[in-house]
Amino acid sequence: MTRFVVQRFLSMLLALFFIITITFLLMHAIPGGPFTAEKKLPEAILRNIEARYHLDWPLWKQYGDYMWKLLHWDLGPSFKYESRTVNDIINSGFPISATLGALSVALALALGIPAGIVSALKQNKWQDTVAMFVAIFGVSVPAFILASLLMFVFALKLGWLPAARWGTPQQVIMPVISLSTFSLAFIARLMRSSMLEVIQQDYIRTARAKGLPSLLVIYRHAVKNAIIPVVTYLGPLVAGVFTGSFVIEQIFAIPGLGRHYVTSIYNRDYTVILGVTVFYSILLVSMNFLVDVAYVFLDPRISYLEERE
Amino acid sequence: MDLSSKMFKPLEREIIAAQPIVRPSITYWQDAWRRLKKNRLGMVGLALVILLFAVAIFGPIISPYTYSGQDLKGGNLPPSPGHICGTDLLGRDLLTRIMYGARISLSIGVISSVVNLFIGVVYGGVAGFLGGRVDEFMMRIVDILWGIPLLLIVIMLMVVMRPGLMTIFIAFGFVYWLPMSRIVRGQILSQKEQEYVLAARTLGASKFRILFRHLIPNSMGPIVITLTLQIPQAIFLEAFLSYIGLGVSAPMASWGVLASDGVAAIRSYPWQLFYPALAICLAMLGFNFVGDGLRDALDPRLRR
Numbered sequence: 001m002t003r004f005v006v007q008r009f010l011s012m013l014l015a016l017f018f019i020i021t022i023t024f025l026l027m028h029a030i031p032g033g034p035f036t037a038e039k040k041l042p043e044a045i046l047r048n049i050e051a052r053y054h055l056d057w058p059l060w061k062q063y064g065d066y067m068w069k070l071l072h073w074d075l076g077p078s079f080k081y082e083s084r085t086v087n088d089i090i091n092s093g094f095p096i097s098a099t100l101g102a103l104s105v106a107l108a109l110a111l112g113i114p115a116g117i118v119s120a121l122k123q124n125k126w127q128d129t130v131a132m133f134v135a136i137f138g139v140s141v142p143a144f145i146l147a148s149l150l151m152f153v154f155a156l157k158l159g160w161l162p163a164a165r166w167g168t169p170q171q172v173i174m175p176v177i178s179l180s181t182f183s184l185a186f187i188a189r190l191m192r193s194s195m196l197e198v199i200q201q202d203y204i205r206t207a208r209a210k211g212l213p214s215l216l217v218i219y220r221h222a223v224k225n226a227i228i229p230v231v232t233y234l235g236p237l238v239a240g241v242f243t244g245s246f247v248i249e250q251i252f253a254i255p256g257l258g259r260h261y262v263t264s265i266y267n268r269d270y271t272v273i274l275g276v277t278v279f280y281s282i283l284l285v286s287m288n289f290l291v292d293v294a295y296v297f298l299d300p301r302i303s304y305l306e307e308r309e
Numbered sequence: 310m311d312l313s314s315k316m317f318k319p320l321e322r323e324i325i326a327a328q329p330i331v332r333p334s335i336t337y338w339q340d341a342w343r344r345l346k347k348n349r350l351g352m353v354g355l356a357l358v359i360l361l362f363a364v365a366i367f368g369p370i371i372s373p374y375t376y377s378g379q380d381l382k383g384g385n386l387p388p389s390p391g392h393i394c395g396t397d398l399l400g401r402d403l404l405t406r407i408m409y410g411a412r413i414s415l416s417i418g419v420i421s422s423v424v425n426l427f428i429g430v431v432y433g434g435v436a437g438f439l440g441g442r443v444d445e446f447m448m449r450i451v452d453i454l455w456g457i458p459l460l461l462i463v464i465m466l467m468v469v470m471r472p473g474l475m476t477i478f479i480a481f482g483f484v485y486w487l488p489m490s491r492i493v494r495g496q497i498l499s500q501k502e503q504e505y506v507l508a509a510r511t512l513g514a515s516k517f518r519i520l521f522r523h524l525i526p527n528s529m530g531p532i533v534i535t536l537t538l539q540i541p542q543a544i545f546l547e548a549f550l551s552y553i554g555l556g557v558s559a560p561m562a563s564w565g566v567l568a569s570d571g572v573a574a575i576r577s578y579p580w581q582l583f584y585p586a587l588a589i590c591l592a593m594l595g596f597n598f599v600g601d602g603l604r605d606a607l608d609p610r611l612r613r
Contacts, residue, residue: 139593139597141593152575193531229492235491295495
């Protein structure tokens with residue numbers, strides 16, 4: 001087991017190295033830059049600016065410099081905002097995005113899993129019909145549309161909730177709902193279909209035949225096995241919540257990392273795009289690593305080590 | 310004891326149909342179609358999807374307006390018999406633009422699903438089935454691609470190539486098979502330890518046969534669920550990109566562009582958001598209903 005985890009960890013580092021290198025090279029391959037303005041700058045000034053950001057160095061030297069600084073978690077300055085570094089932007093934006101993301105993931109799991117279990121146990125009864133009807137609407141209405149409609153109804157027409165910005169609990173409600181609805185519905189559907197598969201297995205019948213209380217059978221035998229597809233979905237879930245926040249933060253004017261990222265794309269602020277991409281990559285790749293490890297713990301049928309020997 | 314052929318005498322073969330076949334045998338897909346027909350929501354979804362394709366193909370031809378024809382005096386008109394869904398800021402007929410947007414969104418959905426099926430399923434299936442080093446290597450590639458946010462790839466492609474529909478297709482084709490390959494791999498990993506695979510192997514079935522005739526068909530449930538969720542997801546992703554200004558550019562009208570224009574006008578002209586939003590939701594509902602119906606029809610274990 002330890003060997004598997006160590007191996008996975010090393011290959012995670014390798015993957016990160018590739019991602020960072022590719023992103024770095026792509027960002028430097030794009031023609032034009034933050035200093036290519038409508039009005040041409042005088043040659044001398046342009047050269048001075050390039051020297052200031054080491055853009056006059058050969059590419060390998062820039063790359064080495066970037067990697068060295070990255071090891072010390074220094075992502076460099078922003079091209080667009082002189083006084084801000086990429087670290088500043090991540091430090092100010094990420095806590096907000098992380099709060100928003102964590103709340104959305106928590107809501108999706110806390111409601112999605114029970115909904116899936118209940119509708120599988122009550123297959124084709126009214127509970128199932130209602131839950132799956134709601135779930136199918138949940139995956140059909142994009143977060144983008146849901147957010148605008150929520151804002152229209154609850155902020156503009158009824159005036160119950162603030163339309164934008166971030167800070168008070170009331171301002172958290174609409175962004176979290178719009179960000180988590182898709183994942184919630186998706187998890188409910190996933191949980192239902194895998195639960196339906198599991199409860200038809202022989203070992204469930206055995207457990208029931210032994211006379212175990214119904215709830216214990218469901219919890220100890222069925223849910224633990226049925227939850228595996230949901231665990232696999234955790235990686236994409238976190239990724240989806242973070243990329244979803246690009247638009248949600250835009251709509252609700254939340255000063256999170258997603259919004260800064262979109263702004264940096266508009267501004268062609270390469271160091272910020274590069275830095276934030278690297279940051280998201282580290283986050284998502286390590287998330288996938290954790291999911292892989294959890295997967296082996298949860299499903300003994302998957303034996304990585306056996307295969308290798 | 311010696312045996313000689315004289316001790317045996319041939320029996321007359323009695324020709325009787327012990328178990329006459331009453332009904333013609335039907336294939337797996339005929340069976341699935343029969344069950345799908347019984348599913349009311351599934352049929353509603355199918356009707357919606359067919360309607361959408363019909364509107365996308367014929368709507369813009371029938372309509373008296375064009376998607377880019379402006380009428381500056383008739384801007385921001387509310388819905389009326391002349392303009393069923395009203396007009397936008399520049400006096401363009403909203404219904405025509407929505408019908409035109411259906412073409413863009415549906416083609417993106419279809420292409421992404423084809424890419425999913427051909428690349429994602431095979432890739433994930435091979436990785437999960439072969440396991441070991443091959444799996445390790447193939448999944449590292451997926452991890453690497455996965456780590457780079459899709460948005461960034463799209464921006465790169467938009468810069469390197471001409472921005473527009475083709476770039477979005479290529480960007481989606483490049484990235485969209487990833488979730489499918491992971492899910493198929495997960496399925497195969499847990500399926501291949503099951504007894505029927507051992508049985509097939511004992512019977513001498515080749516690896517190719519086990520993978521494509523046993524493992525992948527047995528993973529069809531999750532594949533169909535993922536696929537049907539990804540068609541609307543692709544439609545949504547295009548809307549998402551258009552919203553932040555990286556998708557289809559003006560005057561072309563994708564649903565994403567229309568919805569983001571609608572959000573901008575939400576205070577004064579809410580119908581400019583509602584109709585595109587309705588179109589997006591109906592398309593997604595249609596695909597989701599069909600997907601659910603197909604899932605119930607294809608998976609014999611869920612048979613009612």
